[in-house]
Amino acid sequence: MKLQEKIALITGGNSGIGLATAKLFQKEGAKVIITGRRKEVVDNAVKEIGGEAIGFASDTSNLEHIDHLYAQIKELYGRIDVLYLNAGIAKFEPMEIVTEERFDELSNTNFKGLFFNAQKALPLMEHGASIIITTSAAAQIGSPNMSVYGATKAAARNLARTLSGDLLRKGIRVNGISPGPIDTPIMHKVGIPEEALDEVKEGFAAENPMKRIGTADEIAKAALFLASDDSSYIAGVDLAVDGGLTQL
Template sequence: MPQKLLEKVALVTGGTSGIGLATAKRFVAEGAYVFITGRRQTELDAAVKEIGENVTGVQSDASKLEDLDRLFATIKQEQGHLDVVFANAGVGELAPLGSITEEHFDKTFNTNVKGLLFTVQKALPLLPEGASIILNASITSIKGTPAFSVYSATKAAVRAFARNWTLDLKERKIRVNAVSPGVVPTPGFHLTGLSDEQLQESVDSQASTIPMGRVNTPDEIAKAVVFLASDDSSFVNGIELFVDGGMAQV
């Protein structure tokens, strides 16, 4: 079968685990050269080794603009352009209303909103006409979740970005779409502050509410991102693609 991203250059932020790592693997398998980012060098090195070929890891925190400048300088020097941006890096911690701190708010918005915005904006000079931008949103933007209001608000902002940037970039024929996963157990789940037992109970409970009868896997999200990155979705623009087993749909 022909590779869907042959000779394309792609960026996956937050590419050291979970959805980001699964997507980077899929991109390489489809013929792309991939840059991945991560905040911790040890985990970044491990991910690069796991992917194996056609990959460069760049230590970068999406919330720090100087890190983003260094990231795109590296991409420009090594490849000269980008065809695909998957703005995936994000954080999420539980905090019910009444217990939300300024630190919690700033950390979540600085990564999920500010970081994503400037990742895309700083990528623009490297994007040719017809490039594809995919933003990682979430079903939490439309479906209430206890103690997750700040995270959910950031993902609603991400969805709004996709709609508006589709119009901002229409003259350059750059497509902007959002992918919204459902429940996807990843290492990021441990950032919620729950114990392993509590996490498993939460996953099992949510699985029972999903029409498919189970939770997502990172690779299922990755396959959807490949679709949005490739010419298979050449007339798909400005959408929110839910990959949630029907959880937020019925």
Template sequence: MTKKFENKVVVVTGGTSGIGLATAKAFSEEGASVFITGRRKEAMEAAVKAIGGRVTGVQGDMGKLADIDRLYDAVQQKHSHIDIVFANAGGGEFAPLGAITEEHYQKTFDTNVKGVLFTVQKALPLLRDGGSVILTSSTTSISGTPAFSVYSATKAAIRNFARNWILDLKDRHIRVNAISPGVTDTAGVEELFGNGESAENTKNYLASLIPAGRIGKPEEIAKAVMFLASDDASFVNGIELFVDGGHVQI
């Protein structure tokens, strides 16, 4: 390991599984002090054990402002600043137009939009000038998916947060970029597609549409996040980086 993030303080929301877990582990292996969030205690404990190194788990729902405050209180107990925020917590469910409920709308926007907004805003007093913020968007930000309009709308909002926040934060030289994964082999995707054989058939079908010939791995998305967070991306600001095997580029 290069220890590229030695002594850096990194916050990864939604860090107990999938892309968040893979990214938190990668940061830890590169020497960072990592804080992760997740809703479930058991998953949090397992993630902390899997990540190793200097990792702290803070149980919470990033759609709730009080839980975001507890996250940053935990950071301040150990550090005076934050270098990198990966606002990754999110999720969604299928619901076609005509069957969308207020509860479905509220839950998805609270987690994916409200949560990201206030995760970043509340980090600002601790975030170092010249720091890096990475937001998890999705290929659905530019590509339509049946019965997935609410989730897709939240991810389009995330992409536009990056465009606007680079203007709000330009005097502090804080970079904000969005990462947009395609279909990635995570527990969340497995559950979304119905688990078991149903999920496997869906993933195989989607893989057939991707020029790379397969779906992504969480570790591949993590590497892209690490790039955006690093000094190697010092002149990369406000972009949407697609990590999708070429799926939405054709």
């Protein structure tokens, strides 16, 4: 029970990596809070997680939603021990067709939302707390059609490093998790035609040193490590969970 009685907030905890992590954190003794943009999906995820899990419909790119979220958590629990900033979106497009609307959508969710969630959560966090940020292998690799997405994830990676420098004096550790291609529902939302999705997954697997793509459970285990005291002497890292894609 590595997170016994810890209060853990997971943004984007209603599906994929976030949901897998919420289930594992709950199993390890945490009181889990998840967020997602659609109430029905959040409510279904809470039932799936079980235990004392609760959920809030909250858009991580909306500052009013962020303020309301932390006001509710303060009233319910008074603190946050683990903050996993996982909510994000992925859209892959050639740079020639990227619109300002798309640029702002990715930037607001994948970077601005991370920063202000961390800022608003900070008054509820004490010595020994942990912040984890989902980055991406795309932050390190110049992949076609990922110009804006990759840049927002590079910003997220730098945020994990700079916030770590800011918050270590408070005894709060900040680290990133950098997934490679992971088989989650987000694969259906990135702009790849459904009929080409299996072929794309096979391509990702063929390019990976392990010759496969990862699972949400594998990312969840890395998140548990960074959330728990097992990583008590680790700060500012970007833990690559990518089958060696960015390391070999």
